[in-house]
Amino acid sequence: MRILHLINLDNVGGVERLFCEFISHTDPDEVTNLVFADSKNIAPLLVGTVKRHTQDIRFLKHWGKVKIPKKPASIRLNHRKRIISRIKPDLVLIWNQLSDTRPGDIPSDIPVVYYEHGMAWYTHSQAKERNFIPQIDGYIAASHAAKRMLQLKYDVNKEIDVCLNPIRNACMHYPTKIAAPDKSKPFVIGMACRLVALKAVNLGIYAIKNLQDSGIRCELRIAGAGPMKDQLVALSERLGVASSVKLLGLVDDMDAFYSGIDCMLSTSIHETFSLVSAEAMAAGSPAIVGKVDGLPEVVKDGITGFCITPRLTREQYMELEASSPNLPEKVYDVDSDSIVSPKLLDPADIADAVRQLANSADLYMRMSQEARQWSRSQFRFERYMDEMMQALRQYHPASPAGEIVPQTL
Structure with a gap:
């Protein structure tokens, strides 16, 4: 299963640490981790793990050595759309960010799973919520409270798997x-x-x-x-x-x-x-x-x-x-x-x-x-990994491999 992770790795917090633990414990015979990070400014504490346990990494704000301008926003969004279409992952996993995702940005034949770890508590623009929520095929929540926030605040009626945070x-x-x-x-x-x-x-x-x-x-x-x-x-x-x-x-x-x-x-x-x-x-x-x-x-x-x-x-x-x-x-x-x-x-x-x-x-x-x-x-960490992988396997379709062109941090 080739998973493309959409995540912001600029800072070190609970979600970022958990992501690094996840990719470092996935079975390489079953999972290939691909990353689409917000920028090249990956926190020093995370860089080593990201390098060791991902086959490919791309950046929303950079194309090679060129920084992509912030405005108009469509430039970066079109860049991400092209990358996802070329890589053709089996699954896109979005880690705790209601990203600016327009209809059609992610091909309809690629399942999208959202990992909720607190972002549902914050206020987002109606346009972002209106565009983002319908594109999600399934959810994973870090707690039952996170699950209920998604259901009560956003009227989410799709599958939400609860995978409680693990201790080291x-x-x-x-x-x-x-x-x-x-x-x-x-x-x-x-x-x-x-x-x-x-x-x-x-x-x-x-x-x-x-x-x-x-x-x-x-x-x-x-x-x-x-x-x-x-x-x-x-x-x-x-x-x-x-x-x-x-x-x-x-x-x-x-x-x-x-x-x-x-x-x-x-x-x-x-x-x-x-x-x-x-x-x-x-x-x-x-x-x-x-x-x-x-x-x-x-x-x-x-x-x-x-x-x-x-x-x-x-x-x-x-x-x-x-x-x-x-x-x-x-x-x-x-x-x-x-x-x-x-x-x-x-x-x-x-x-x-x-x-x-x-x-x-x-x-x-x-x-x-x-x-x-x-x-x-x-x-237990083993319990967490078992539950996460069980949840993700639900969305794993048979899919041809896309292009892999590794980039350096």
Whole structure:
């Protein structure tokens, strides 16, 4: 099966990492990976994997050494149309982007599968949605929440296969926690995400303040980089908790990060699936997340951690912050199975969940063991690959091979 992947590889995120894991684990006797990337500016962390595991790579914004102008848009779109017609893949797999695809851009005899990993939550032009959705033959969603967003927002009535995000194989070998955290040391809370408004990391800092005011010794370790770093530093200093908030920047060794924390916290306003929570649980760290979107599919409330119902409105959040957060317009509410306006976690609720874990060794060890077993059984990488390939095989027609002219990055 010759799969042409349409994907933006300029930055490193969950989708891009997952794509690289996918192409590096496909059976070369069954799958030939071809890539149509947005540009030649492939993130350095991804280049090696892309080179090793793709037979051919083309670019939307480049033809050889020539950069294709942005306007008129038809130039780039016609370029992509020609490339797809020449390559004649057995299947086109679009990774989490509602691309500008006009009717007829992809030959009708080539199946098109869309992989949804969060793009359905964002606002797109009506013209893009009107042109894109009818051309999709099938869907793969990273969570049941992603599936429901496609159905509720876009009235998708075609097949949607759910393939839950997998944890890395290395996570299967984390040592078992044999004791609850030492109460003579600070209870360590971990966060790992981009430092942007959507992730609401500042709520974790407010929770640290709440915990320390109630006499709980704790520390917040934040792995990640982004434009909000300076604001987070200033907030921790203003609240008097700077010595207990560690901004680590980009962390290469996440295995060491997970082994050094006692629980994982996600304060994200929207999250299709929290891979860092799943990986932290594989290390035996209970996770605290919001009960929104795909997070309840990762964390079993009261068993592997806590799923807290968000209850802060935008206005209440603004009382904590100088400006309104960049909230998504809508999120998926699992209780009502509907699309609703977003809310945020209350720092007091976060602190209460941490307090329960820090104060009860029995509760902590029970959740630690459940989290470890749940994550390693539910999110195995082999399971993910089996489900992905089973989903893709549905759309694999007999098709003559097209032209392959490898290009260098």
